[in-house]
Amino acid sequence: MPVRQLDIQPGKKQFVSIIIVSLILLVGSGWAIVNGAEEGSVSPTFLGSYGTAVFIFEVITALLLLAQFLRTGRFTYAFLSLAYLWVALISPVQIMLLHETITLTPSFQAGGTEAAWLWTFWHIGFPIIIAIALGLNGANPIVTDRPKFWAWYLFTAEIIVVAIILTLSLFGWVTLPEMVSQDNQFGNILKNIIGPLVAFTCGTALFMVVFKGRFRTDIYAWLAVAMLAALCEGLVSIYSGSRFSVGWYAARIFSLISSGAVFLALLLDTMALYLKVIEQNKELRKIASIDKLSQLSNRREFDERLNEEIRRAIRERKPLSLIMLDIDFFKSFNDSYGHQAGDRCIVQVADSIRHVVSRPADVAARYGGEEFAVLLPDTSEQAAFELAEEIRQHISDTPFKLENGEQVAVTASFGVSCLHPTTPSDGGELVKSADAALYLAKRSGRNCVQRPTHSWHCERQLQEAKVDGHPEVLRKHSPVSTDPQC
Numbered sequence: 001m002p003v004r005q006l007d008i009q010p011g012k013k014q015f016v017s018i019i020i021v022s023l024i025l026l027v028g029s030g031w032a033i034v035n036g037a038e039e040g041s042v043s044p045t046f047l048g049s050y051g052t053a054v055f056i057f058e059v060i061t062a063l064l065l066l067a068q069f070l071r072t073g074r075f076t077y078a079f080l081s082l083a084y085l086w087v088a089l090i091s092p093v094q095i096m097l098l099h100e101t102i103t104l105t106p107s108f109q110a111g112g113t114e115a116a117w118l119w120t121f122w123h124i125g126f127p128i129i130i131a132i133a134l135g136l137n138g139a140n141p142i143v144t145d146r147p148k149f150w151a152w153y154l155f156t157a158e159i160i161v162v163a164i165i166l167t168l169s170l171f172g173w174v175t176l177p178e179m180v181s182q183d184n185q186f187g188n189i190l191k192n193i194i195g196p197l198v199a200f201t202c203g204t205a206l207f208m209v210v211f212k213g214r215f216r217t218d219i220y221a222w223l224a225v226a227m228l229a230a231l232c233e234g235l236v237s238i239y240s241g242s243r244f245s246v247g248w249y250a251a252r253i254f255s256l257i258s259s260g261a262v263f264l265a266l267l268l269d270t271m272a273l274y275l276k277v278i279e280q281n282k283e284l285r286k287i288a289s290i291d292k293l294s295q296l297s298n299r300r301e302f303d304e305r306l307n308e309e310i311r312r313a314i315r316e317r318k319p320l321s322l323i324m325l326d327i328d329f330f331k332s333f334n335d336s337y338g339h340q341a342g343d344r345c346i347v348q349v350a351d352s353i354r355h356v357v358s359r360p361a362d363v364a365a366r367y368g369g370e371e372f373a374v375l376l377p378d379t380s381e382q383a384a385f386e387l388a389e390e391i392r393q394h395i396s397d398t399p400f401k402l403e404n405g406e407q408v409a410v411t412a413s414f415g416v417s418c419l420h421p422t423t424p425s426d427g428g429e430l431v432k433s434a435d436a437a438l439y440l441a442k443r444s445g446r447n448c449v450q451r452p453t454h455s456w457h458c459e460r461q462l463q464e465a466k467v468d469g470h471p472e473v474l475r476k477h478s479p480v481s482t483d484p485q486c
């Protein structure tokens with residue numbers, strides 16, 4: 001399903017930049033119209049760089065706009081992309097025809113007139129397609145849920161049309177009216193008909209972009225600049241002298257601005273979207289890993305971190321400890337003071353855990369209901385035991401305040417376990433033993449900390465010996481062992 005919520009609105013800085021560029025375009029065109037007929041230096045290398053820049057800008061802009069179409073399904077973006085593809089396909093050939101020798105190769109019957117006609121197709125086709133694009137962008141923009149199919153269909157159709165235009169222009173199969181004389185002077189058709197027509201279509205497209213697009217997104221805002229630049233190019237072309245005149249150079253620069261404006265907007269959009277996605281990913285990760293009530297890690301995050309820490313402890317041959325704790329008589333607390341008070345009590349216990357557990361590597365989590373777990377990497381059983389005792393003390397020293405001001409004592413029971421993991425499945429073993437110790441704490445009268453039973457330790461040592469292949473330990477713990485400790 002296409003995503004439609006990622007349009008970036010232009011900020012204050014962008015509006016200021018748009019106003020500055022527009023003013024430069026208007027003042028520059030005024031100047032170029034007055035001085036346009038003056039001869040400039042003939043620089044065929046300028047044509048090469050200009051052609052390359054236009055082609056690259058147009059191709060990338062067309063692709064980025066195509067991506068917008070595939071994302072949103074809006075036909076406006078499809079046609080905007082077609083407009084830029086149109087220029088990308090026609091402009092290299094047109095610029096090659098202008099290059100020094102004028103003819104592309106002798107087998108092509110093409111020259112200055114064909115170049116001028118391709119310029120016409122380029123400069124009239126582009127604003128017409130832009131105007132169509134904006135015409136499709138009403139209050140209820142036309143969208144499709146099959147953007148890929150339409151992309152293939154529309155792009156193929158345009159490529160066929162361009163192929164026909166290029167073939168007709170390059171092979172001399174049709175005789176087009178002369179527009180440029182032998183000495184590169186622009187003819188009457190170009191000056192009196194084509195130039196004004198280009199200016200008119202660009203003006204219409206600019207009107208559509210401003211009144212339909214209303215600067216709602218970066219793309220529409222910079223598209224307005226692009227169309228203003230295209231309009232300036234058309235106007236200056238009417239008044240410029242010949243190829244390589246001052247006006248001709250100015251028109252080429254406006255053409256570059258027209259090509260680069262949306263390209264720049266799309267680049268800025270892509271950057272902004274990239275940063276937004278990173279931000280949202282972080283936010284999503286946080287939402288997915290935090291328990292809403294206690295703001296500690298949730299069970300999912302705990303399980304993930306347990307696996308990670310087990311792997312790390314195996315690698316680094318370090319101990320891993322776990323504290324499991326459960327609020328005492330929580331059912332009767334809920335029954336006596338209500339579920340909401342119960343919730344606040346869970347938050348208070350979580351605060352006590354947070355107060356004591358401060359190492360960044362430790363993971364304090366709500367394991368489920370009124371049960372919590374604290375994972376302590378690189379921590380011995382004795383250190384974990386002391387930490388659990390500290391949490392227990394903090395919880396029992398912090399009575400719960402009811403809404404009527406009455407204070408209620410809250411306690412919790414703790415199970416502590418520690419092991420030097422040897423296999424990834426030891427995560428389950430660690431939880432099981434801490435849980436067993438917690439059960440022991442409940443049976444021993446609650447509000448206390450317990451470790452796993454001695455027999456669990458012996459069994460564990462036996463397992464480790466099997467894994468490490470220490471026969472002496474195996475012998476010590478074998479069923480016929482006379483070791484009084486086990």
Ligand SMILES: Nc1nc2c(ncn2[C@@H]2O[C@H](COP(=O)(O)OP(=O)(O)OP(=O)(O)O)[C@@H](O)[C@H]2O)c(=O)[nH]1
Binds near residue numbers: 326327330332346370
């Ligand atoms: N208010 C509240 N209660 C919860 C929440 N999650 C679990 N509980 C309640 O916690 C109670 C846990 O009860 P039990 O498992 O019997 O344990 P207990 O009453 O604390 O008894 P001991 O653990 O043996 O001390 C149940 O009544 C659950 O409904 C929660 O998010 N909020």
